[in-house]
Amino acid sequence: MRALVYHGPGQRAWDVVPDPAIDRPTDAIVRIDSSTICGTDLHILKGDVPEVRPGTVLGHEAVGTVVEVGSGVGTVKPGDRVLVSCITSCGRCRFCKERRYGLCMGGGGWIFGHLIDGLQAEYARVPFADTSVYKVPEGLSDEQVLFLADILPTAYEVGVLNSRVEPGDTVAIVGAGPIGLAAILTAKLYTPAHIVAIDLDDGRLERAREFGADVTINNGSEAAVTLVQQLTDGLGADVAIEAVGVAETFELCTELVQPGGRIANVGVHGHSATLHLEKLWIRDVTITTGLVDTFTTPQLLRLIAEGRLDATPFATHRAPLAETMAAYDVFGDAARTHALKVVLEAAPVGEELMESEEVTVGV
C-alpha cells in the first residue's frame, strides 16, 4: 500500500510500504477513508519528537472501514465504519480504568504515527480495537466526525472541562489556531457570557469570531489584561485557556484570571515557564495540564449527530489521499494558505488512486 513515511528530520515521502496485518488478537485492520494532518506531525518532521523512528507512517486522525479483526475483538467487525482516534486504550491498566486513556500503561495512549505506524495511509493496524475505535453514527459524513480524532476532544477535555467552564463565565482563550478555535467551539456548549480570543494575527481573530468568540484582541499582554478586567468589573476572567505552548502565553493566562479562577494549559510546551507564586499563592487559582484522553468522544459524537455541534468549518482544504505530500505543503504554510485542517480523502473503493489530482484550496 501507499503511506506517508517519516524518513528523519525534514524528510517525508509517499512510499510503497507493506500492508499492515493482524499482529495480536485484539487488533483490527482498518481501511482509511479520510485522514488529516496535525500540527504535531509538523513537529515530528522538525525532529522535535525523537521517539519517532525513521520509517514510521505518520498520522493519528482518521475515519475508516474495518476490513479484518483479530480473534479477541468482540465489538467491531469488517464493514463497520469507525472513527480511529489519536489515543488507543488497553482498557485494563489503572489509568484506562480511570478514563485517563492518554496515560495508558498497557501499550496504548498516543502511539499512531509516533510509536507505531499511523493513519496517513491506505490501511492501518489498530491495536486494542474494542476499546479504541468508535462506530460512526449512520448518516454522518467523514468530515463531520473526522476532527473528533484529536482536535475537538483535546480542546474540550484539556481546555473546557479541566477549567470547568460554567454558564455566565468570561472565558479567555489565548491562541486562535485550530486548538484555540476548537476550545471556542466547545466552550460555547456551556453558554459563557464572553469568549475572549487573544492572538497576534488578525486573520486568526476573524476566524475566532466566526467560531464564536464575541471579543477579540490583537495586542500585547497588558492590553488583554485590561480588556478582560473591563468585561468583568475589574476581577479578571473566570477561566483562561492556553492554546499556544510557549511560556509567555502561559504567564499571560495567570494574569488574566480572577481570584478563584481556573487556568487550563492545552498547548504543548518545549520550555519551562515562570510561575509567579509571590502573586498567585493568595489568589486561589487552579492550574491544570493534560493530554487528551478522548473519553468524551461518545458525547461529542452525540452532539454532532443531533446537530448541536458542527466541526466541519475546520475542513478548509481537501485533497486526495494520494496527494498527501502536497497537502503537507498547504498545511505547513498555514500563514499563507489559512489552512485549519486539510482533509485527506481516499479514493472510493474500487477506484485506483490517481496521484496526479490537485489539492483543492478553499472551503
Added chain:
Amino acid sequence: MRALVYHGPGQRAWDVVPDPAIDRPTDAIVRIDSSTICGTDLHILKGDVPEVRPGTVLGHEAVGTVVEVGSGVGTVKPGDRVLVSCITSCGRCRFCKERRYGLCMGGGGWIFGHLIDGLQAEYARVPFADTSVYKVPEGLSDEQVLFLADILPTAYEVGVLNSRVEPGDTVAIVGAGPIGLAAILTAKLYTPAHIVAIDLDDGRLERAREFGADVTINNGSEAAVTLVQQLTDGLGADVAIEAVGVAETFELCTELVQPGGRIANVGVHGHSATLHLEKLWIRDVTITTGLVDTFTTPQLLRLIAEGRLDATPFATHRAPLAETMAAYDVFGDAARTHALKVVLEAAPVGEELMESEEVTVGV
C-alpha cells in the same frame, strides 16, 4: 488596655492602648481569653508585610468572650464564648457568597493584626461579628479550639481539600513546620495509605511521625522522589502539599506527583518558581493555590467536639497574656525551643494581670 503593638520593622512593645469600641452596627467587642502567635506575625516584624502600619496591634487568632455588640448584630450576645478567626467575612460580597471569605471584597478577609488592630490584646473589635465568629461548643477548652483560628483550616482547606485527598492515597507533605503538621493531622481524616513527610530537620520529622506521618525523609529532593516512587509502584504521590513557601519545595512537589496527581500550595511565597511545563504539559497535573477561607470551621469544630480531631498537641508552650513579649522570643526561636504554638492566656476575669509571671516552657 494592654496589647502587643507593632512599631515598625524589628520593633514591638506591650503597650497601653485605648480600649476598642463599637465603630459600626455590625461590630462586636470581645475580651480575649486566649490568643497565640503566628509565623506571619514574625514576617510582619521583619518588615515583609508593608501594609501593616506602625501602631497596629498584632495577632489574628483568639478565643474570647463577647462583651458588647453593635445594633445590627443578631446572632451573638455579651457572654458568648467565641472563636475569633483570622478571616472576617462581610457575608455580602460576591466572594463571601461563594464561601471564599479570604477574598472578601466588602472589608473582611485577613484584616486582624494587618489592616486593623489584632487579637494579641486584652480586648478587640471584631467587624462583621455575625459572619466572622463561631460559638465555642460547651465543654471545649480554649486550647482545644484556638488553633482553628488559622492553622487548622489553612492546612485543611488549602492543602487537604484543594488537593482532594482520598482514602488510599499516598500524600507527600513537603515541610514539617506547624502548617505541615496541621496538613498531616487533617489529611488523616481521609485515611490515606501513606503520609510522607519531607523536611531537612530531624526534630521536625519526629514531630511529623507523632502527628501521623508514617514515612519521613530528611534528604535532598532526589531521594524523596525515589522514596515516594518506591511506595507507589514507580508512579509517584497522588497528592503533594507544599508547606514551606520557597521555589525549591514547590518544584519538588511537581516532581513528587504521579500523572494525574494534585499539587496544593499552602506556603506563602516571596519569589517566583520555575514551572517545568515541558515535562508537566502531558502529565495531567492540577496545581492549586489559596488563602484560607475558614468555611470549614464549623466542620472542624464538630470533629473536635466529638473527639475525632485533637489539635492540642500544637500547644507546646503557654504564657500569660501579659508575657506576650517573652512569648514572642520563645516562638521566634523555635529552632531551639521547639515551639509549635505558644498559647497566650488572659488572667481570669477579675484578676489583675501580673506582668512578672514567667513563660512556661514545655507541654
Added chain:
Amino acid sequence: MRALVYHGPGQRAWDVVPDPAIDRPTDAIVRIDSSTICGTDLHILKGDVPEVRPGTVLGHEAVGTVVEVGSGVGTVKPGDRVLVSCITSCGRCRFCKERRYGLCMGGGGWIFGHLIDGLQAEYARVPFADTSVYKVPEGLSDEQVLFLADILPTAYEVGVLNSRVEPGDTVAIVGAGPIGLAAILTAKLYTPAHIVAIDLDDGRLERAREFGADVTINNGSEAAVTLVQQLTDGLGADVAIEAVGVAETFELCTELVQPGGRIANVGVHGHSATLHLEKLWIRDVTITTGLVDTFTTPQLLRLIAEGRLDATPFATHRAPLAETMAAYDVFGDAARTHALKVVLEAAPVGEELMESEEVTVGV
C-alpha cells in the same frame, strides 16, 4: 398604601394598608416598580398554605427601588434599583453559609407573602437587605429581570443543576407550565442533545417548542417512555425533571430515566408517591428534591445582561399594579387566557395610581 391582601380561603382585596417601616437595622424599604403573581399565590388563596394568616399582603417576586435602609445595612442605599427575590437570607446560619438560603434558620427563606407581608403592594419591608436583594445591572428593564425573583432560579437550581444536565444529554421535562418552560430555557444553557417536553395540553406543548424543546408529546406515560427510549437507543433519558407536583408525573420520571440517570423533582407535592424500589434499587438512579435557594441569581443576571438568556417571553400579560385584582383573574384562568406571567407595573413615580385602567392581554 395599597396592597393585595389575603383574607382567608377564596378571599382577596386591593386594600389600603399601613405603609411598611424599618423594623430592624438590617431592613430596607423598597418601592415596588414591578411585581407578578405566582401559582403559589393561587394555592394560598385556595387555603392550601395554612401558615399564611388572613391580613397578609401576598406576592414574593418584584423589582423595585430602595427608599430607606436600616442602620445595619451596608451595601444598598436609597435610589438603588433592586431585584427582590422570593428567598431572603439571614446570611449567618448554617444553611445560609452553605448557600442553602431556602432552608435559612435565621428568619429568612420563603417569607414574603407567606410569613410576612409580600410584594404585590406599593411598598415592602425587606428583611436582611444586604443578603437578600440584588442590584439590577444598568440598562436592563424590569421585565428582563423580574422572573429571576422565583421561576428561573427555581427551574435552574432545583431542576437543571440538581439533575446535572450535561452537553449531549437527553432531558425529559414532565409538565410544560411556567416552571417546566423555565427548565427548558435554562437546560439549554448546557446544550443537551434533546429536550423532550411532556404535557397533556397542546397549547402548552406549542409553548414548549417556542422555549426550546425539540420533541414534545401529548400522551399517556407509556407513549412518552417509548418515545424517549427511541431517542436514546432504548436506554431512556439521562435526566427527567418533574415540573407538575403530582404522584403520577413523579412516577413517570422514574420510568423515563436510563440506568445511571438523574431525576429532579421541582413540583410542589401535596401527596406521597410510590417509589418502585423493586425496580429502581439496581438502576443507579439519583433523585433530588429542593426549594430554590437563589444562589444562582448573580449568574443568571449576568447571562441576561450579556444577552445569553432571555426571560421576557414569560411576560404574556401586563397590568397596572392598581389592577392586581383583575390580573389575578387573568392569571387564574390561564387555561383560557394562556397567561404565563402577568407583569404588575407600578405607575411612574409622581403619577397617581389610576384604578380604572384595563388589564392588557397579549404580548
Added chain:
Amino acid sequence: MRALVYHGPGQRAWDVVPDPAIDRPTDAIVRIDSSTICGTDLHILKGDVPEVRPGTVLGHEAVGTVVEVGSGVGTVKPGDRVLVSCITSCGRCRFCKERRYGLCMGGGGWIFGHLIDGLQAEYARVPFADTSVYKVPEGLSDEQVLFLADILPTAYEVGVLNSRVEPGDTVAIVGAGPIGLAAILTAKLYTPAHIVAIDLDDGRLERAREFGADVTINNGSEAAVTLVQQLTDGLGADVAIEAVGVAETFELCTELVQPGGRIANVGVHGHSATLHLEKLWIRDVTITTGLVDTFTTPQLLRLIAEGRLDATPFATHRAPLAETMAAYDVFGDAARTHALKVVLEAAPVGEELMESEEVTVGV
C-alpha cells in the same frame, strides 16, 4: 470437579460437574482457593431470582489462582493469584467506559452464579478476565481480600460514596447485617462525627459497635429519629444508609436525614415504598440507588495492603470447600450461629478433598 449446584427452589447439592473450559479468547480458568456465601445465594435458593436456571453453579465471591487463559487475555497468566469479583466487565460498552460495570451491556455485570456458573466450585471460567479480576498484592492472605469480592465495595460505593460521607458527618445506618457492618467499616474512612447503627437485634448492634458504630439503637423508628436529632441539634443525620431492603427501613431513612441530607439505598428490595413527597419536596434531599460496580476494588485493595482497612472480622466461620453444603446451613441460620461470612477453603493443591471434615464454628 465438584461444585455447589442449584436445582430449583429449596434444592442444592454438592455435585460432580464437568470442568470449565475456555470458551472465548477473553476467558480465564481459575482454580478457586477461597470462596464464600452471600445472602443473595439464599434468595436464589428461595426462588426469588427466577433468572437462575436449575443446574447453575452458585457463588460470586472468590480468591483463586489462574490456571489457563484465552488467546486474547493479556494481563493475567497461569499462576497469578487473583480476586474474582461479583461483577465482570466487558470493558467496552458505554457503561463500562463510565466505570458502571454493574450495568455492563456487553455480557458482564453480575453473571456468576446467576447467568453463568459461579464460584462455589473447584474451578471456574471467568469471562473478560483482563477487566474482571484483580491481582492479589503479595503478602495478603485470601481472607484479607475475599470480602472485596462483593460486600465491601457494595457498602462503600453504593452506600458511603453515593451518600458522599464527609468528615464530621452524622451517618445513620439502618440495618446491622453484613452489608450494614461493611458500611460502618468503610464510612469510618472519612472520619464521621457519629455512626449510628439502627437494628432490631441486640447481637447485631453489639457487632456494629465492634465494627465502629459509636451509637446504636434497638427500637422503633420514632425513637431512632429522636435519638439522631438529639445528636445533631435537632436537624437530623447528614447521611442515612439503607442496608435492609424493605419499605419501612427505606422510609425511616427519609425521616432520619436533615434538610440537605443524602439517602443511599443499598438494600435489595422486592416491593415498592412510599415516598412522602408532600414532606420531602422542600427538604433538599438526595436519594440514590445502585448495584455495586467494583470500580473501587483497587483502592480498597491498597487500603488493606497498607493496613488501613481490615475486613477479616467478617470471617466468623470457616469450612473446607468440600463442606459447602454444611456451610450453607451455618450461614442460613445466622440468627442462631451469628455467622457473618463463612470462608470456604479449598484443599491445598495436591491434597485430595476430604468431604468428611467438619465446619469450624467461631473465629
